[in-house]
Amino acid sequence: MKAFEYARAADPADAVARFRPGAMYLGGGTNLVDLMRLGVAEPGALVDVSRLPLGGVEPDGDGLRIGAAVRNSELAAHPLVRERYPVLARAVLAGASGQVRNMATVAGNLLQRTRCPYFQDVSKPCNKRQPGSGCPAIGGDHANLAVLGHSRACVATHPSDMAVALAALDARVHITGPGGDRVLAMPGLHRLPGDEPHRDTRLEPGELITAVALPAPPPGASHYRKVRERASFAFALVSIAAVLDVGADGTVADCRIALGGVAHVPWRAFHAEQALRGSRAGEDAFVRAAEAEMAEAVPLPRNAYKVPLARNLIVRTLLELAP
Amino acid sequence: MNRVEGHDKVTGRATYAAEYPVEGVAYCYPVQAEIARGRIAGVDASAALAMPGVLAVLSCEEPPELGADAEPELALFQRREVAYRGQIVAAVVADSYDDARAAARAVRVAYEPEAHDVMLRADHRGLYKPDKVNPDFPTDTEKGDVAAGLAGAQVTIDVTYTTPTMHNNPMEPHATLALWNGDGDLTLYDSSQGVSLGRDMIAQALGLPRERVRVVSRHVGGGFGSKGSPRPNSVLAALAARAAGRPVKVALTRQQMFDVTGYRTPTIQRIRVGADAAGRIAALEHEVAEQSSTLVEFAEQTATATRVMYAAPALRTAHRLVRLDTATPSIMRAPGGCPGMFALESAMDELAVAVGVDPVELRVRNDPDTEPDSGLPFSSRNLVACLREGAERFGWRDRDPAPGVRRRGRWLVGTGVASSTYPARRRPSQASAAVENGGFVVRIAAADIGTGSRTALTRIAADTLHVDPGLVRVELGDSDLPYAPVAGGSMGTASWGTAVTMACQDLLRDGKQGFADTTEAVNADAELARHAFGAQFAEVRVDADTGEVRVSRMLGVFAAGRIVDATLARSQFVGGMIMGIGMALMEQSVVDLEFGGFTNHDLAQYHLPVNADIEHVEAVWFDEADGELNPMGTKGIGEIGIVGTAAAVANAVYHATGRRVRDLPITPAKLL
Numbered sequence: 001m002k003a004f005e006y007a008r009a010a011d012p013a014d015a016v017a018r019f020r021p022g023a024m025y026l027g028g029g030t031n032l033v034d035l036m037r038l039g040v041a042e043p044g045a046l047v048d049v050s051r052l053p054l055g056g057v058e059p060d061g062d063g064l065r066i067g068a069a070v071r072n073s074e075l076a077a078h079p080l081v082r083e084r085y086p087v088l089a090r091a092v093l094a095g096a097s098g099q100v101r102n103m104a105t106v107a108g109n110l111l112q113r114t115r116c117p118y119f120q121d122v123s124k125p126c127n128k129r130q131p132g133s134g135c136p137a138i139g140g141d142h143a144n145l146a147v148l149g150h151s152r153a154c155v156a157t158h159p160s161d162m163a164v165a166l167a168a169l170d171a172r173v174h175i176t177g178p179g180g181d182r183v184l185a186m187p188g189l190h191r192l193p194g195d196e197p198h199r200d201t202r203l204e205p206g207e208l209i210t211a212v213a214l215p216a217p218p219p220g221a222s223h224y225r226k227v228r229e230r231a232s233f234a235f236a237l238v239s240i241a242a243v244l245d246v247g248a249d250g251t252v253a254d255c256r257i258a259l260g261g262v263a264h265v266p267w268r269a270f271h272a273e274q275a276l277r278g279s280r281a282g283e284d285a286f287v288r289a290a291e292a293e294m295a296e297a298v299p300l301p302r303n304a305y306k307v308p309l310a311r312n313l314i315v316r317t318l319l320e321l322a323p
Numbered sequence: 324m325n326r327v328e329g330h331d332k333v334t335g336r337a338t339y340a341a342e343y344p345v346e347g348v349a350y351c352y353p354v355q356a357e358i359a360r361g362r363i364a365g366v367d368a369s370a371a372l373a374m375p376g377v378l379a380v381l382s383c384e385e386p387p388e389l390g391a392d393a394e395p396e397l398a399l400f401q402r403r404e405v406a407y408r409g410q411i412v413a414a415v416v417a418d419s420y421d422d423a424r425a426a427a428r429a430v431r432v433a434y435e436p437e438a439h440d441v442m443l444r445a446d447h448r449g450l451y452k453p454d455k456v457n458p459d460f461p462t463d464t465e466k467g468d469v470a471a472g473l474a475g476a477q478v479t480i481d482v483t484y485t486t487p488t489m490h491n492n493p494m495e496p497h498a499t500l501a502l503w504n505g506d507g508d509l510t511l512y513d514s515s516q517g518v519s520l521g522r523d524m525i526a527q528a529l530g531l532p533r534e535r536v537r538v539v540s541r542h543v544g545g546g547f548g549s550k551g552s553p554r555p556n557s558v559l560a561a562l563a564a565r566a567a568g569r570p571v572k573v574a575l576t577r578q579q580m581f582d583v584t585g586y587r588t589p590t591i592q593r594i595r596v597g598a599d600a601a602g603r604i605a606a607l608e609h610e611v612a613e614q615s616s617t618l619v620e621f622a623e624q625t626a627t628a629t630r631v632m633y634a635a636p637a638l639r640t641a642h643r644l645v646r647l648d649t650a651t652p653s654i655m656r657a658p659g660g661c662p663g664m665f666a667l668e669s670a671m672d673e674l675a676v677a678v679g680v681d682p683v684e685l686r687v688r689n690d691p692d693t694e695p696d697s698g699l700p701f702s703s704r705n706l707v708a709c710l711r712e713g714a715e716r717f718g719w720r721d722r723d724p725a726p727g728v729r730r731r732g733r734w735l736v737g738t739g740v741a742s743s744t745y746p747a748r749r750r751p752s753q754a755s756a757a758v759e760n761g762g763f764v765v766r767i768a769a770a771d772i773g774t775g776s777r778t779a780l781t782r783i784a785a786d787t788l789h790v791d792p793g794l795v796r797v798e799l800g801d802s803d804l805p806y807a808p809v810a811g812g813s814m815g816t817a818s819w820g821t822a823v824t825m826a827c828q829d830l831l832r833d834g835k836q837g838f839a840d841t842t843e844a845v846n847a848d849a850e851l852a853r854h855a856f857g858a859q860f861a862e863v864r865v866d867a868d869t870g871e872v873r874v875s876r877m878l879g880v881f882a883a884g885r886i887v888d889a890t891l892a893r894s895q896f897v898g899g900m901i902m903g904i905g906m907a908l909m910e911q912s913v914v915d916l917e918f919g920g921f922t923n924h925d926l927a928q929y930h931l932p933v934n935a936d937i938e939h940v941e942a943v944w945f946d947e948a949d950g951e952l953n954p955m956g957t958k959g960i961g962e963i964g965i966v967g968t969a970a971a972v973a974n975a976v977y978h979a980t981g982r983r984v985r986d987l988p989i990t991p992a993k994l995l
Contacts, residue, residue, distance in 0.1 A: 141915065229991065
């Protein structure tokens with residue numbers, strides 16, 4: 001591990017003031033410390049934000065405000081989250097292991113890096129790690145990489161489960177930074193790779209996530225489902241966060257669908273949602289919606305299975321949520 | 324019996340190789356090849372040598388002196404040729420682990436790369452017939468007229484199965500602490516499955532008489548074969564300590580283990596079976612293609628179980644090997660039988676379906692009177708009893724053979740069966756026993772790699788001496804103790820136990836001390852077919868939408884001689900079965916075709932079963948009375964649990980879905 005400076009920030013303003021080019025914020029460290037050991041991340045300085053007063057899960061009008069430093073385990077267990085946003089609790093519990101969730105923070109979960117095997121191996125090229133060096137995943141091991149929204153520069157996926165639920169819930173990410181405070185609405189925190197895959201998010205250098213705000217829970221039933229080779233402690237092949245509200249007349253009043261494991265971002269399935277709204281809830285409509293979303297998919301030779309998998313998962317989840 | 328060292332382990336007092344505290348210890352970190360084939364043009368260590376704490380850099384620029392006949396994987400820094408990506412081409416010794424690692428990244432290695440070939444293919448032009456397969460089985464066997472048998476059969480099966488590269492992945496990474504004394508004697512604290520062989524091979528690699536080398540491995544956190552013979556870390560630590568003039572520790576990372584500590588070869592296996600309408604086999608052929616490195620020929624004995632299993636008037640087995648630009652494959656739990664029985668036992672299921680005979684009944688119908696290939700009588704063979712007992716306990720009787728018709732909610736449900744077998748052999752060993760301080764001390768250079776062998780030997784000694792096990796202390800894991808073979812081949816307890824029994828008998832005669840060398844006794848063993856057998860039953864459920872497979876329950880019934888200790892035996896059987904579930908559903912090392920080596924070289928990407936994957940796994944056994952084995956009457960139990968398991972799961976997946984997956988692992992992608 002390369003030597004680095006370490007400083008513990010006293011408050012968010014102090015953290016931002018301590019930020020220098022080449023520095024990184026340290027939350028739970030469950031991803032960053034691994035990447036430092038591998039030589040993938042080589043920050044010159046770490047600004048420890050894990051003990052900032054950014055904890056707490058509190059009611060916020062009709063919604064909820066979640067501090068950026070709240071641990072994943074605390075978030076999933078919180079009564080307000082379990083009662084009002086069960087899809088979020090389920091998503092968080094689907095991620096990692098109990099030990100990792102005890103350490104990982106909300107902001108760190110959002111900002112974790114891809115688990116693409118080439119990104120994590122400094123002896124091989126990777127446009128995300130070393131811009132312009134190439135993407136061997138496209139012609140190589142991409143079995144668990146993106147089928148939607150990828151580019152010729154990068155086919156990485158975002159690995160978070162929590163972020164998929166937050167994307168479905170229209171969460172708003174509160175940010176402070178050298179340029180002041182601002183808010184980014186999920187799924188807009190993350191960005192598609194395009195020609196700049198080294199940029200995972202729309203955050204500017206030195207910006208710090210302080211909280212995630214949830215609007216009032218959407219009406220309807222919700223579910224999070226994660227497909228993986230083993231029953232626990234594995235990243236999603238494909239996952240889904242879905243909320244479905246069917247009116248008394250049997251038509252879809254509202255719906256939210258987000259997919260994990262398919263793109264560089266938690267993928268909000270806007271095409272499927274659009275196809276569903278106002279249509280009669282049932283298998284025909286669900287299949288049409290799923291196919292509308294997956295029509296854009298551009299699978300690679302070894303991850304083509306994700307297209308029927310995502311389609312089946314959308315249909316099955318909606319069928320389970322329909323009254 | 325509870326493990327005699329259990330308290331030390333759970334309280335952290337059991338010391339593993341990398342943990343021995345040593346004054347003035349330095350650390351060594353390897354530099355690994357970043358090409359899969361080619362030549363090292365030059366190694367520039369100047370930047371690394373200028374870094375803080377750096378004591379020495381080792382590389383082919385100044386080849387350290389080694390023995391003339393060092394095993395090629397252990398002959399570090401002797402050649403400029405690169406045989407595989409990840410091969411150790413240089414190393415840095417420094418005051419701290421972090422300094423060594425940082426400096427290793429600053430070593431500049433210039434390469435002249437050549438085109439590489441890392442992919443096993445059935446039609447590879449480089450396939451050849453090795454002289455033998457591991458450890459000393461004939462490469463090919465043939466009896467009867469297979470072509471005629473297939474041509475005249477009423478039903479034929481001709482199918483090809485593939486298994487991927489798999490890595491052993493013991494919990495404790497390979498590690499070595501090396502100390503030279505002033506007289507040029509070397510002591511290695513090593514993570515080893517066999518200190519006697521380890522001492523001999525390391526001495527040979529270093530060109531030292533073996534009396535000058537001592538290897539100590541008192542506690543080992545698993546090996547699964549990957550610590551059966553020394554890996555490069557052992558020699559590297561010795562060379563680094565010599566270069567630095569200080570004790571040196573080498574502790575490999577998980578990623579480095581994927582590169583340099585061995586793996587199970589991928590296999591491509593073609594099986595042809597000809598049978599009559601009742602499923603009686605007339606001809607059986609098992610052809611295997613597999614790989615080794617360009618450095619060492621290691622040919623896995625994949626088809627050898629087929630020589631043992633079923634009565635076939637015509638029987639042919641064959642192994643072909645290709646030398647690729649990969650690391651050398653090696654032993655992984657149940658070499659040969661594990662991948663080979665996936666193919667054979669899947670093919671038996673396909674035959675059962677083709678002839679419309681229940682798969683348990685099919686196996687019973689083809690049970691041989693003598694070993695099919697050799698014609699030798701069996702010392703004992705209770706496969707049929709295992710199948711019958713398992714069928715009864717598992718509730719097999721009312722099984723509807725129709726595939727893809729049972730549903731439980733979103734799950735398709737199915738059951739499958741497969742046979743297990745593994746050779747029951749023993750090797751020469753020595754042991755001593757003595758009365759000391761009112762108790763008994765048994766000394767033997769055996770290994771306890773977490774299996775409980777120290778406990779089993781304690782019990783064997785106590786039984787022989789007719790004393791309470793609490794009065795017996797077993798010292799093992801030190802090459803200065805009486806010579807013993809490795810913990811491997813399901814031969815550990817049989818080999819060591821023979822020596823311990825005879826040493827204790829000698830002590831009873833002498834009254835003070837005893838010694839045994841079993842070479843003569845072992846060499847006098849009558850020629851017989853000695854094998855353990857078992858039957859495994861699996862129930863799986865397969866998500867109809869996603870292809871996720873979960874194993875709802877598994878039962879293994881084994882006939883493996885006399886069981887020395889029920890607690891230890893159960894953990895070996897169940898552990899093997901769980902590892903087999905991993906092989907069936909998730910384990911695979913993904914070959915990096917562009918760069919060489921493997922892409923998924925950590926435990927986040929290389930999946931092993933976690934607790935949530937294991938729902939109900941049960942192992943039961945018959946106590947066999949077999950007087951042709953050893954004084955204890957035991958057959959090995961460390962490996963048979965993983966043999967056939969993957970086939971039982973795959974056969975259950977077929978029963979659940981109607982889909983026959985012949986290419987492991989059975990991932991959702993293959994069922995969608």
